[in-house]
Amino acid sequence: MRSDMSLPWWAWAAMGVGLVAFAAMVGVTIRRNRGIHRSLFASPYTLWMIIFTVVPVILIGYYAFTDANGAFTLDNFKNFWDSNFNANKSILAAGEAVGQDYSAYITRGTVNVDTLVYSLWMAFLCTVICLLLGYPAALIMADRKMKLGPTLVVLFIIPMWMNFLLRTIAWMSLLEDSGLINTFLKWLGFEGVQLMYNSEAVLLGMVYNFLPFMVFPIYTALSKMDFRLSEAAADLGCNSWQTLYKVTMPLSIPGIVSGITMVFMPSVTTFFIPRVLGGGNTMMFGDLIEAKFLTEGNWNVGSALSLIMMLLILVSLSILRKADPNGEGGGIA
Amino acid sequence: MTPEQLSERIALARTKDHLIDLIGITKEFDGTPVLRGIDLYIRKKEFVTLLGPSGCGKTTTLRIIGGFETATEGALLFEGQDIAALPPYKRRVNTVFQKYALFPHLNVYDNIAFGLKLKKLPKKVIDEKVEQMLELVNLKGYARRHVEALSGGQQQRVAIARSLVNEPEVLLLDEPLGALDLKLRKEMQLELKNMQQRLGITFIYVTHDQEEALTMSDTIVVMKDGTIQQIGDPKSIYDEPANAFVADFIGESNILRGTMVQDELVRFAGANFPCVDFGFGENAPVDVVIRPEDIMLVGEDVGQIVGTIKSVLFKGVHYEMMIDAGEYTFKVHSTTMQPQGSKVGLNIVPFNIHIMKPMEEVASNEI
Amino acid sequence: MMKWLKKCYLALVLIFLYVPIIVLIVQSFNAGKSRAKWEGFSLRWYIELFQDERTLQALFVTLSIAVLAMIVSTVLGTLAAIGIHAMKKRPQALMMTLTNLPNTMPDIVTGISLMLLFIFTKVERGYVTMLLAHITFDTPYVILSVLPKLKQMNRHTYEAALDLGATPMYALFHVIIPQCKQGIITGAMLAFTLSLDDFTISYFTTSPLVQNLSTLIYSSARKGIDPSLNALSALMFVALLVLLLIVNRRTAEDK
Numbered sequence: 001m002r003s004d005m006s007l008p009w010w011a012w013a014a015m016g017v018g019l020v021a022f023a024a025m026v027g028v029t030i031r032r033n034r035g036i037h038r039s040l041f042a043s044p045y046t047l048w049m050i051i052f053t054v055v056p057v058i059l060i061g062y063y064a065f066t067d068a069n070g071a072f073t074l075d076n077f078k079n080f081w082d083s084n085f086n087a088n089k090s091i092l093a094a095g096e097a098v099g100q101d102y103s104a105y106i107t108r109g110t111v112n113v114d115t116l117v118y119s120l121w122m123a124f125l126c127t128v129i130c131l132l133l134g135y136p137a138a139l140i141m142a143d144r145k146m147k148l149g150p151t152l153v154v155l156f157i158i159p160m161w162m163n164f165l166l167r168t169i170a171w172m173s174l175l176e177d178s179g180l181i182n183t184f185l186k187w188l189g190f191e192g193v194q195l196m197y198n199s200e201a202v203l204l205g206m207v208y209n210f211l212p213f214m215v216f217p218i219y220t221a222l223s224k225m226d227f228r229l230s231e232a233a234a235d236l237g238c239n240s241w242q243t244l245y246k247v248t249m250p251l252s253i254p255g256i257v258s259g260i261t262m263v264f265m266p267s268v269t270t271f272f273i274p275r276v277l278g279g280g281n282t283m284m285f286g287d288l289i290e291a292k293f294l295t296e297g298n299w300n301v302g303s304a305l306s307l308i309m310m311l312l313i314l315v316s317l318s319i320l321r322k323a324d325p326n327g328e329g330g331g332i333a
Numbered sequence: 334m335t336p337e338q339l340s341e342r343i344a345l346a347r348t349k350d351h352l353i354d355l356i357g358i359t360k361e362f363d364g365t366p367v368l369r370g371i372d373l374y375i376r377k378k379e380f381v382t383l384l385g386p387s388g389c390g391k392t393t394t395l396r397i398i399g400g401f402e403t404a405t406e407g408a409l410l411f412e413g414q415d416i417a418a419l420p421p422y423k424r425r426v427n428t429v430f431q432k433y434a435l436f437p438h439l440n441v442y443d444n445i446a447f448g449l450k451l452k453k454l455p456k457k458v459i460d461e462k463v464e465q466m467l468e469l470v471n472l473k474g475y476a477r478r479h480v481e482a483l484s485g486g487q488q489q490r491v492a493i494a495r496s497l498v499n500e501p502e503v504l505l506l507d508e509p510l511g512a513l514d515l516k517l518r519k520e521m522q523l524e525l526k527n528m529q530q531r532l533g534i535t536f537i538y539v540t541h542d543q544e545e546a547l548t549m550s551d552t553i554v555v556m557k558d559g560t561i562q563q564i565g566d567p568k569s570i571y572d573e574p575a576n577a578f579v580a581d582f583i584g585e586s587n588i589l590r591g592t593m594v595q596d597e598l599v600r601f602a603g604a605n606f607p608c609v610d611f612g613f614g615e616n617a618p619v620d621v622v623i624r625p626e627d628i629m630l631v632g633e634d635v636g637q638i639v640g641t642i643k644s645v646l647f648k649g650v651h652y653e654m655m656i657d658a659g660e661y662t663f664k665v666h667s668t669t670m671q672p673q674g675s676k677v678g679l680n681i682v683p684f685n686i687h688i689m690k691p692m693e694e695v696a697s698n699e700i
Numbered sequence: 701m702m703k704w705l706k707k708c709y710l711a712l713v714l715i716f717l718y719v720p721i722i723v724l725i726v727q728s729f730n731a732g733k734s735r736a737k738w739e740g741f742s743l744r745w746y747i748e749l750f751q752d753e754r755t756l757q758a759l760f761v762t763l764s765i766a767v768l769a770m771i772v773s774t775v776l777g778t779l780a781a782i783g784i785h786a787m788k789k790r791p792q793a794l795m796m797t798l799t800n801l802p803n804t805m806p807d808i809v810t811g812i813s814l815m816l817l818f819i820f821t822k823v824e825r826g827y828v829t830m831l832l833a834h835i836t837f838d839t840p841y842v843i844l845s846v847l848p849k850l851k852q853m854n855r856h857t858y859e860a861a862l863d864l865g866a867t868p869m870y871a872l873f874h875v876i877i878p879q880c881k882q883g884i885i886t887g888a889m890l891a892f893t894l895s896l897d898d899f900t901i902s903y904f905t906t907s908p909l910v911q912n913l914s915t916l917i918y919s920s921a922r923k924g925i926d927p928s929l930n931a932l933s934a935l936m937f938v939a940l941l942v943l944l945l946i947v948n949r950r951t952a953e954d955k
Contacts, residue, residue, distance in 0.1 A: 038868070042783025042795060045776050045839060049798050052836040056813030057805075059820065137713050140706045152710065154944070159717045161940045162724070165899055165917045166933050169925055170720035173727065180723065211717065269806035272899070276921060286808045293812055303816075306809045317804055401859050421862040428863045434856035438878040448864035499864060 063303035076304035083109030119285040123267035126206040130263045134214035142222035153219055156212045168205050168276050197279035205273040213262040221255025257323045347413040352377045352535055358407035360393055367393050369559040380529055382538045382546040385556035391539045395505050399428045427496035428505040433488045435480045441491055442476040448499040466494040486517045503535040522548055543583045555579050576689050580622040587663050591621040602659030604638045610688035620689045625666040627685035636678015642671050728930040749928040762912040766895040769834035774888040777842025785850040799840045811904030826910045833905040834895045842887035849883035
């Protein structure tokens, strides 16, 4: 880890200016309203969020665009594109020193980009599977004839009270070579199967963890829907599949969008699940970021990766927002 | 208005026996003017109604008096004292809000006792006063009810009781009957008027319902686009509207474009009519306002003008007929019916023809 | 037929969700330490749980942080929601962006950014930093559960209170807060459970010396989970279930 952790003087100055500006704003609001105005109740929170959210994000940005000496650089992003960037740079420099072009000897390290693509692909698969599994479940529970619907929804939430690490580890006991599934197969006289330490196991773990986040918003959207609409559709000649396809599904889009957001976002950044169920054979972007910070101690590249991650999520969110402009999809809250 | 003029007017207002004075009040919301100079005084025990279409600034005026908004310019005096800087909880004024604004987490008793508890009165006194109020608004025995379980009319009564129990000098009412059905609204109008007379409290009442204003008020203030159009008692406002807008807003009227031929003679619908107005100059364009009940239907041969009956509607007390005459369609109220398509003569006595300076946009009943 | 199919489908999905939990609970009663082999029923791990200092310490850290973070974030968030609600359009939009920011940020980035902050300001990571981090990610959720209640509220009730002689403070505590009580309770419960379950952010904001249950499980995941941790989570799970049943019974009686 870096020993030098001091910020340049201008960073401190900027923070000082920010604080003074905040105090001034509070002061002006008090003056203008000749006393306490309710909007001032938000000021402790504002201050808190500036210190614990805005400043930390700025710190990440600061690291992403500086080198180990604090000088401005874009090398960290080049490092994302080419994980051998630093090594290659020294190889080329060594070549230059002896007056030769070594560029034939260097190769681009693709691990960072590959990991990102792999994470996106896994998150995409996880989202699709959750949607395919979760939509029918939500639909069945939201059916008015299903009297137990609300109770069943609670059954989807309860598993989340069990520590998610432990739940994931519990899958190990089911999937491992000497685990319950293999024991059962062997007892039936079959060959044992390798279930763990591959992408499928990781995907299973992700679907398992994020499925409730898909079911819940869709259920909320469906149960808020006016059931007379589907009656009207039936009255106008739709059979039950047409009603589902032409009326129910389009109306539940806010719920679907919200569900996709709530599953896709944490899936991309999953870390821990690949470690347990993938056994280190698979690495996702979250693991990569963590490794950069805690194992390699390379904050600059780690910050650049985090920034890329945030950017990606912001872009996908704004695309999703287009599909649900009013943000009607009910979340967990 | 310059500060000198303002202080002069404040000094003048202090010499009068007014309860509330609004002097040159203006109000802007984010640069959009809502009130453009309101001058109004209110006397003790007066029932004043601010009347106008939505967006005319009547509610804003009320909220400035209540202390929920501050005027951009102008002065607000209460018994001669400037109270602009006084927060609502220090004003001797109480408000009945549009949708009642009862506290949903409190029952009827606690809603009414809210203000009294703040005054730290002994419990026995509070109990007594709440009981009296419940009696006044005909809700005896409802003290422990939950407010959300009450009907609209009952909630309205609780809201009134909650304000009156504090014995305010002035009660502000913001469209208090707007959410009630017609029959209940009529009952409550009478009850409110009775209450006001019995308690001797000043009422400032906001409504867009002209009938309500005419029934209840001592003084009506007609507003439009943030300005006062006319102030007067119901009769004078109805009989002598200051302009075509007031005429149209208060009661039904025929508003026509006409020409003042000379003093006391006006020309419209292709004929000259004697009238009682003068001073507009010769051949000046004017607006002519005639109430539908002021047009008399006579024989074809004796009418000042002749028209054809286009439609007849029975309205309970009278018939409403649309009559084509000249280039206008007149709306006429009459207790006797004439068959559709028949020709009739129309007569208007000079006293019932109201002449006004023309407005740019005349809201008329021409179709 | 269709109905039967539907029920079967739901049952299968629920089995998928509950299998690991059942496995976990069964394991906690296993006499042996093996994950797969059943060596007879025993309460051994439950007894060991109460003798294992490290686990108990982690339990204490988890619960105390969850409670403290819940209290602070509920107060902070409720006040903030009231403030944001009273704001004009533009500052309100700004505040909502700020509030939604932590939700849109991946946990790992939130955790790392806070870690950077603490390293920078030379605050030693441990109990306090973890608490600060938990308050930070809890508060927006409180705001998001209180704000809808404020929006539903008749905005004139606040003015009515002032009109009847209440000072703004009195009106806040006796009129506004009672009316959004439900949202505040939901927000507090949400904050508590989020904090209880958090791993990623805690992982980056604490030191190995101060561990909550999640980080403890994580650090021992490689060498095999101590079955007493299974026993502990089984106990917590049952406790939460009982709590839910009581709350449900209560609300059913209220109706």
